[in-house]
Amino acid sequence: MKKNLFVSYLEGIKNTTHGQEYGKITRYFIPEFITAVILYSVPLLIDARFVAHLKSTAAYATLGVTNTMLHFIIKIAEGLSVGAIIMAGRHNGVQEYKKAGDTLSAVFWGTVMAGALVSLILYTGAYHIYLFHKTPEDMIVLGVPFLKIRAIGMFFTFVYFAFIGFLRGVKNTKVPMYIFIAGSVLFVFFDYVLIFGKWGFPALQLQGSALASVIQYASMSFMAWGYIAWSGAMKMYSINIFTLRNLWKNLKDLFILSWPVMVDKGILALSYLWLSRCFSPMGTSVLASFSVIKDLERFALLPAIAFAQVITFLASNYYGKGDWDGIKVATKKIVFLSSGMVLTILFFCSLWPIEIIRFFDFNGDFTEFAAIAFPVISILAFFDVLQLILAGSLRGSADVKTVMNTRLLVSFGFFIPTAYMLSKIGMANQLLKFVLIYSSLYIGNAFMSVIYIRRLRGDQWQRKL
Numbered sequence: 001m002k003k004n005l006f007v008s009y010l011e012g013i014k015n016t017t018h019g020q021e022y023g024k025i026t027r028y029f030i031p032e033f034i035t036a037v038i039l040y041s042v043p044l045l046i047d048a049r050f051v052a053h054l055k056s057t058a059a060y061a062t063l064g065v066t067n068t069m070l071h072f073i074i075k076i077a078e079g080l081s082v083g084a085i086i087m088a089g090r091h092n093g094v095q096e097y098k099k100a101g102d103t104l105s106a107v108f109w110g111t112v113m114a115g116a117l118v119s120l121i122l123y124t125g126a127y128h129i130y131l132f133h134k135t136p137e138d139m140i141v142l143g144v145p146f147l148k149i150r151a152i153g154m155f156f157t158f159v160y161f162a163f164i165g166f167l168r169g170v171k172n173t174k175v176p177m178y179i180f181i182a183g184s185v186l187f188v189f190f191d192y193v194l195i196f197g198k199w200g201f202p203a204l205q206l207q208g209s210a211l212a213s214v215i216q217y218a219s220m221s222f223m224a225w226g227y228i229a230w231s232g233a234m235k236m237y238s239i240n241i242f243t244l245r246n247l248w249k250n251l252k253d254l255f256i257l258s259w260p261v262m263v264d265k266g267i268l269a270l271s272y273l274w275l276s277r278c279f280s281p282m283g284t285s286v287l288a289s290f291s292v293i294k295d296l297e298r299f300a301l302l303p304a305i306a307f308a309q310v311i312t313f314l315a316s317n318y319y320g321k322g323d324w325d326g327i328k329v330a331t332k333k334i335v336f337l338s339s340g341m342v343l344t345i346l347f348f349c350s351l352w353p354i355e356i357i358r359f360f361d362f363n364g365d366f367t368e369f370a371a372i373a374f375p376v377i378s379i380l381a382f383f384d385v386l387q388l389i390l391a392g393s394l395r396g397s398a399d400v401k402t403v404m405n406t407r408l409l410v411s412f413g414f415f416i417p418t419a420y421m422l423s424k425i426g427m428a429n430q431l432l433k434f435v436l437i438y439s440s441l442y443i444g445n446a447f448m449s450v451i452y453i454r455r456l457r458g459d460q461w462q463r464k465l
Helices: 005-013 022-052 057-093 097-124 126-132 137-169 174-196 206-230 232-237 247-282 284-300 302-321 324-351 353-360 367-396 400-424 430-457
Strands: none
Touching: 022 057, 022 174, 022 206, 022 284, 022 302, 022 324, 022 353, 057 097, 057 137, 057 206, 057 247, 057 284, 057 302, 057 367, 097 126, 097 137, 097 232, 097 247, 126 137, 137 174, 137 206, 137 284, 137 302, 174 206, 206 232, 247 284, 247 400, 247 430, 284 302, 284 324, 284 353, 284 367, 284 430, 302 324, 302 367, 324 353, 324 367, 353 367, 367 400, 367 430, 400 430
8 A cells, every 4th residue: 555645755755775875865966066056057147147238138138038949959958968877877887887888979979960950950040930939029130140159059069968968877977067167167258258358359249158158068078078088987988989889779779768858858948938939929028037037946946957967867777776666765855855955045036036136137127027026936936846856767767758748748738828828818917927927837847746756656667678
């Protein structure tokens, strides 16, 4: 007989027999958290601050809309990276080091082809992408050259995530952290000098931000490859990206494992893109409000993003050994840790929203609107934390199709039509309309969490590859 959900959760977070101890989980978490801060938040917030100095609400909103579009693409790249984590992790967990090394060749060439295709589409279709998004004309003028430069950087983003996926799969989280730090330092430096034209560099304004991103990901790709190719710690994996050994089999496995993850991660990112499209008819200031709220909430969600990576590679290693209780206990402990951290950050951000948002709004065009909406929307953010961790656990257990099908069902069955209908309702109160549309995303996340919990409490996901 199954235990009560709450009782089972309490027993899990206190369990010392299965799973990892809190100390080990924390040691895995710290480098992932630093990586998440450097990748998902600090550079983006600094970049937004620099663009805000241009004192153009249209430029700030264009940056936010474009980043939302590219976030969707990055999630697809992460899907391939998760496939690499699972493939390398399951071999590494049973000490099949050469087989783990063979997976990198397939991951590398798979991401090169995918990255080249995505970059070509973004570069040639920039204008039509903004047009489909219903972006205001003044933002399209700024956005097209910006997106064309960012498209080049997307190729290197795919390549980089291939290398990082392999390193995470073999439980190496420190090297990605160091590379992210170096890449972010490069980004902030070039972002500053290229936006404002400092120290002899041209003042490219918004396009300077795009070029800095290209430099960042190109540099990180070469650094990651340099470590994998020449580090003594990697010798036991016998890595050769040009090898044909098991290449086609691994490419097939990568596709089977990654495409559901790419779909489900892409769908979640598509949700933010859909929100942005729903907000577009409400004007530039509302789009700017969406951008700043989204960035602040992503900052608060950083612990959950980091813990989602941790539970994915922990679950993949437990999965290789058939330790189902280890997966469940680790998941419960990580839900406990991540929810506490995220809710604490959201609470303190909600105490001073005007002061924080004003940091990105020199003209005062959207501060008051966003400051009222942010604390209300943040109440529902717990459901985002929950679904992130549970989805990561199921992915690490190679149950990627459940995550994909759930996100397809909830997104297209609830969120997208609900947000669309709300956007078409004529409301005099634009703030209320904004909050209702945004909240529909988190209500959808609550539905996802219920499905994931039911899946993990069952037995069907406990199977060998």
